[in-house]
Amino acid sequence: MIATKESEIIIEVDNLTVSYGPKPALLDISLKVEKGCLAGVIGPNGAGKSTFIKAILGFVVPDIGKVLINGVPADKAKGCVAYVPQRGSVEWDFPITVREVAMMGRYNQIPWYRDPKAEDNRIVDEALKMVRMQDFAHRQIGQLSGGQQQRVFMARALAQGAEILLLDEPFAGVDAATERAILDVLEEARSAGKTLVVVHHDLATAGEYFDKLILIKQRLYACGTPRAVLREDLLSEVYEGKLRVFSDLIRDSSSTEQKGAK
Numbered sequence: 001m002i003a004t005k006e007s008e009i010i011i012e013v014d015n016l017t018v019s020y021g022p023k024p025a026l027l028d029i030s031l032k033v034e035k036g037c038l039a040g041v042i043g044p045n046g047a048g049k050s051t052f053i054k055a056i057l058g059f060v061v062p063d064i065g066k067v068l069i070n071g072v073p074a075d076k077a078k079g080c081v082a083y084v085p086q087r088g089s090v091e092w093d094f095p096i097t098v099r100e101v102a103m104m105g106r107y108n109q110i111p112w113y114r115d116p117k118a119e120d121n122r123i124v125d126e127a128l129k130m131v132r133m134q135d136f137a138h139r140q141i142g143q144l145s146g147g148q149q150q151r152v153f154m155a156r157a158l159a160q161g162a163e164i165l166l167l168d169e170p171f172a173g174v175d176a177a178t179e180r181a182i183l184d185v186l187e188e189a190r191s192a193g194k195t196l197v198v199v200h201h202d203l204a205t206a207g208e209y210f211d212k213l214i215l216i217k218q219r220l221y222a223c224g225t226p227r228a229v230l231r232e233d234l235l236s237e238v239y240e241g242k243l244r245v246f247s248d249l250i251r252d253s254s255s256t257e258q259k260g261a262k
């Protein structure tokens, strides 16, 4: 992200509280995301990361507070936001090709009474190319590897033409080469002017991948540059007993960062 003095705010979260039962999953979260930002959402299991993404999508109704997309309430701005769900949450047993999955991204634009137009076909081809899956267009989705399926879902989201892309743990369970390929697509989307909010579980790479980090465990613990967020005191509070593993990583990354600094 190129930080300008007056970065345009595309997502604004104000005093957001969301509950499924008596205990809130998210409590009083306020933050802003600038247009063109590649933002990572981090926090332990059950911290409310997926709920946060669903609130930006307008899929969950806040108890208190609001999410604004370009100043419009999230539930009225659905066309601006595309979503790549967590891979485990999708059933792959039905016969559908890669291209058909990507074309699903166009369904909001295509009325039920007509077939896709040349324009829709062009957009879908472009999206498949961007995720490097054009050669697999006619394959059944169920025959692909996890990382390939993830990229097809990214193509579906890209085909929607939304300004904001939300991804829930896109790197979970993929190999290193696929992780790199997915990151390339995220960076390419950012270069094309998209804003991305990505749930990420790996603190070791969080500082390297993202412009901005959002650290959540029910409440917002920090939001800012990776350097400002990946602080040992904050992480030890949020991750509690698991920090021992992470403290080495923090030490590693801060010693790299401080190289050459006086």
Ligand SMILES: Nc1ncnc2c1ncn2[C@@H]1O[C@H](COP(=O)(O)OP(=O)(O)O)[C@@H](O)[C@H]1O
Binding pocket: 020, 021, 025, 043, 044, 045, 046, 047, 048, 049, 050, 051, 052
């Ligand atoms: N549909 C649901 N119904 C009831 N509780 C839920 C639902 N979805 C999530 N939760 C609860 O809300 C909390 C936050 O969950 P989630 O947003 O999935 O966290 P994360 O993605 O960080 O693991 C957890 O305690 C979880 O059990």
Ligand SMILES: [Mg+2]
Binding pocket: 049, 050, 051, 168
């Ligand atoms: Mg989750």
